[in-house]
Amino acid sequence: MDFELNGKRVYVAGHTGLVGAAMAARLTDEGCDVLTATHGDLDLTRQADTEAWFSANKPDAVVVAAAHVGGIRANATYPAKFLYDNAAIAINVIEAARQANVGKLLYLSAACTYPKLADQPIVEDALLTGPLEPTNEWYALAKITGMKLCQAYRAEHGCNFISAQPSSVYGPGDKFDPEEGHVVASMISKFHAAKESGTPTVELWGTGTPVREFMYIDDLADALVYLLKHYADPVPINVGTGQGTTIRDLADMIKTAVGYEGTLTWDTNRPDGMPKRMLDSSRLLDLGWEPTVALPDGLAKTYAWYRETLV
Numbered sequence: 001m002d003f004e005l006n007g008k009r010v011y012v013a014g015h016t017g018l019v020g021a022a023m024a025a026r027l028t029d030e031g032c033d034v035l036t037a038t039h040g041d042l043d044l045t046r047q048a049d050t051e052a053w054f055s056a057n058k059p060d061a062v063v064v065a066a067a068h069v070g071g072i073r074a075n076a077t078y079p080a081k082f083l084y085d086n087a088a089i090a091i092n093v094i095e096a097a098r099q100a101n102v103g104k105l106l107y108l109s110a111a112c113t114y115p116k117l118a119d120q121p122i123v124e125d126a127l128l129t130g131p132l133e134p135t136n137e138w139y140a141l142a143k144i145t146g147m148k149l150c151q152a153y154r155a156e157h158g159c160n161f162i163s164a165q166p167s168s169v170y171g172p173g174d175k176f177d178p179e180e181g182h183v184v185a186s187m188i189s190k191f192h193a194a195k196e197s198g199t200p201t202v203e204l205w206g207t208g209t210p211v212r213e214f215m216y217i218d219d220l221a222d223a224l225v226y227l228l229k230h231y232a233d234p235v236p237i238n239v240g241t242g243q244g245t246t247i248r249d250l251a252d253m254i255k256t257a258v259g260y261e262g263t264l265t266w267d268t269n270r271p272d273g274m275p276k277r278m279l280d281s282s283r284l285l286d287l288g289w290e291p292t293v294a295l296p297d298g299l300a301k302t303y304a305w306y307r308e309t310l311v
Helices: 017-031 047-056 072-077 079-099 134-159 183-197 215-230 247-259 282-286 295-309
Strands: 009-014 033-035 061-064 105-107 159-168 169-171 202-203 211-216 238-239 242-247 263-267
Touching: 009 017, 009 047, 017 033, 017 061, 017 215, 033 202, 047 079, 061 079, 061 215, 072 079, 072 134, 079 105, 079 134, 105 134, 105 215, 134 159, 159 215, 169 183, 169 215, 169 295, 183 202, 183 247, 183 295, 211 215, 211 247, 215 238, 238 282, 242 247, 247 263, 247 295
Parallel strands: 009 033, 009 061, 061 105, 105 159, 159 238, 169 211, 202 263
Antiparallel strands: 211 242
């Protein structure tokens, strides 16, 4: 059954992050009263505080975009934090939403929850059919917990809780950290710094051969709003573009967008992560939604925002 958003009080957990900020803006356009809370006001890893906030604010719907995120280096450096913080957020928010009789909840998972060697493109049924990619297993385990909680709360309590696994997302508002950011944001910051300093070479991790699927943040926000309105199935749903790109080709595109004229080298002693990760998003596309922003255009928009906002 469709869920009407206009006039609803919607809590966006993680509203200062890449996905959360885009969702807050998109939901405002839908006529929602968007509820937010900074980390200083509400620590979602604290159960009692989370339940008290939900009891006081009584949201009609919830988008769980709050997460502790980062790239391969960050996952390897802080495995306990990635597992504990993300599992705690899922557990506390989902239980608090049940207690507050929230009408709809959308939990944001990630494509890294699928097995390392899953058949490509990856269908939703591939979840838990094989070992995870070791470079992000801590984050993936926490996200799997959140997805399974949504299914369990549907089965036991009849809650209209759903979850979605986006492909790799990028765009304005990301964490542009050369060491701990996601791959697009990390490369943009590295290439821009090299361009400004005149550094002739930029070194990147791995072989550049892994294939990934990149989605512009505005496309993702639009897809998630669509799911809030029209999706009510216990099966987690993939959200992707269907277009794969090697990391090497991505680097060349970002190099062009930034205008960096130096050379790229690859440290092949560094890990690649999953060799290929493409999502089968046919279930979402069959519902009538499709992306609109091509990767080169999205990269150009992202760099323009980075240059104007952060540099």
